[in-house]
Amino acid sequence: MTLLVTIREFGRLTTAAVTPSLDEAQVTVSAFDWLCDLSARFNKSGARLLQVEGRHSLKWDSYVGVVETPCGTRLEILPKHTEQDYCEKKGRAVLCRMIQNALNLKPRTTSVASLELFDAPLTEWVIEQFLAELDHLIKRGLRSDYLRVEEEQYFLRGQLNVVAQMRQPPGRQHCFQIRHDVFVPDRPENRVLKFALERVCKLTQHPDNWRLAHELRGLLIDVPSSNRPESDLRSWSNERLMAHYRAVKPWCELILNEQMPFAVTGQWQGISLLFPMEKLFERYVESWLRGRLLPGATLRSQARTEYLCQHKNDSIFRLEPDFLIRQGKQQWVLDTKWKLIDSGSRDKNYGLSQSDFYQLFAYGRKYLKHPAGQLVLIYPSHSAFAEALAPFAFDDNLHLHVLPFDPHELCLIDSEHTSLPLLSSKDLAKLSDRARGIKIGPTI
Structure with a gap:
């Protein structure tokens, strides 16, 4: 079972029993140890994620986003944009809007008003935007491509594979070794989307997101999931006929942690959406100025x-x-x-x-x-x-x-x-x- 812990920048995490608030929260011992190891990996790369204060307390630094530990603790860090009358809902809305503007993401259905009313964790907001764009894409139609198939059949279709046919044993000379093309949606973009969708089906806990994710998964039953998502993502085509895929790509990259300034690496493949707040605010202002x-x-x-x-x-x-x-x-x-x-x-x-x-x-x-x-x-x-x-x-x-x-x-x-x-x-x-x-x- 996933335990959601929400704090804001420079908040404290401790293993001791405390009254939960946005400035101090309790985590499990296993989550505490894992965060210490994560901080050590960040320090090696020259970034400070948190400060260790004694053996039972951590102080988070100026990073915002979501981190999930192997034990099931999901830590959500919100920006500290005001000292008085801090509201968790408004803090989350500000962070969502900053991410949207900083990464030039264009949500189809979410307006500023709905952002203010959306009271779900940051990850569910990202998942909701990804599913909305994917749903719109499927309604417009997936792009298919020709795939070369070499197989054995009892009839001729396409081109006869002469070399393979000559090597047929005597007992199978009635079968034909053929080579032909099939028009299927098995292409890099669709495989990446299927891989991201399967990950969303495992991660989401919001009822509406879960229902829509499994509906879309059924519609993509003929699309194989990517075995090499990084390679397929690099092969994503930007040609004119793929223009309707552009809106879903940034959200897919967020799900796959491909555009994160920092992403948790290692054996555990959990959620990692961490943004340095200084850089996020800079890009937020830049988007407004332009x-x-x-x-x-x-x-x-x-x-x-x-x-x-x-x-x-x-x-x-x-x-x-x-x-x-x-x-x-x-x-x-x-x-x-x-x-x-x-x-x-x-x-x-x-x-x-x-x-x-x-x-x-x-x-x-x-x-x-x-x-x-x-x-x-x-x-x-x-x-x-x-x-x-x-x-x-x-x-x-x-x-x-x-x-x-x-x-x-x-x-x-x-x-x-x-x-x-x-x-x-x-x-x-x-x-x-x-x-x-x-x-x-x-x-x-």
Whole structure:
């Protein structure tokens, strides 16, 4: 029986009996030991998954997602996007929306409203989206392909395999060794989908997902499951005739752990959907910015053209800001940080990091060579950080703006203070009306 444990970032896991909450939860001894081994494997690759605090306590780091242990404990980690009035349902909805935008996933039936109402674990949400896309694909029709078959029959069909026929023993000369093609749905894409569907049938515990998964499994009875899913996934065709397969592929990759920044490896093949929250928030903001840029403005992520210094005619210490926006001669350098800061704690520098300011100062000196350039530091908004801080001046020409980004409403608060080339809400409404064919203009 699967035991679901839900915590949020930086929550504690212990083997002692505690009152379960999002900041502290109890796990079994076997799950505790397995998580310690998992953390050791992450440390070898240079990533810190959790901190071991004594012999009976673990503190989770800034990774979100789902991990399943061999003993049946399914651990769900939600983002810590607010300090007050934290709601498990809203935390899960924020994480689902971030994954959807960061990986450019386009769910067919799930809207923002339904995300808010979906009160199932993260894995069930991923499974639901995969099944919805697969159901739509099957209704449109699976692609088949010709498969060469060599067999023995009592009649001629296709081409006679002369060499094999000549080797027939005397007692079987009445049988024909033939070679022919059959038009069947046995192709790499369908085999991968069948493999992912069989895995979903074993993993899902939601009644609706279980019912739909087994219905689709019956419809794919003629499709063999993949014996080499990684190889078949690399053979996935992107030709024009396979365009209706594109929507289900990202969800299939999520099920098979092919697109995860980190996936649990080893003998145990459980669920592994782990995302570094810093990178997830960065891609979430990038997806929003690309849809809000004014015509003529360009956005470049992870610019790598400048270095901190020169040494022996060679550049060292490459500078890589998260985003570089250009419009004409003007430039903006933007950086994202997944951290809760407090606009009311001026005596503690609002919780800002001095090293982050050093980093932004170096970005500004190297990338913003035009006097009109500006620096922008983006943090998630919450009750204690609901509006932009006053600008920070490095000198007369270089200023840093610290802005909140609302992960619920998908907006960069007080962005007008930075003169960023972004569409206003009125411009977005006009574009939306034009897309729907609504005439815009003064009425007579």
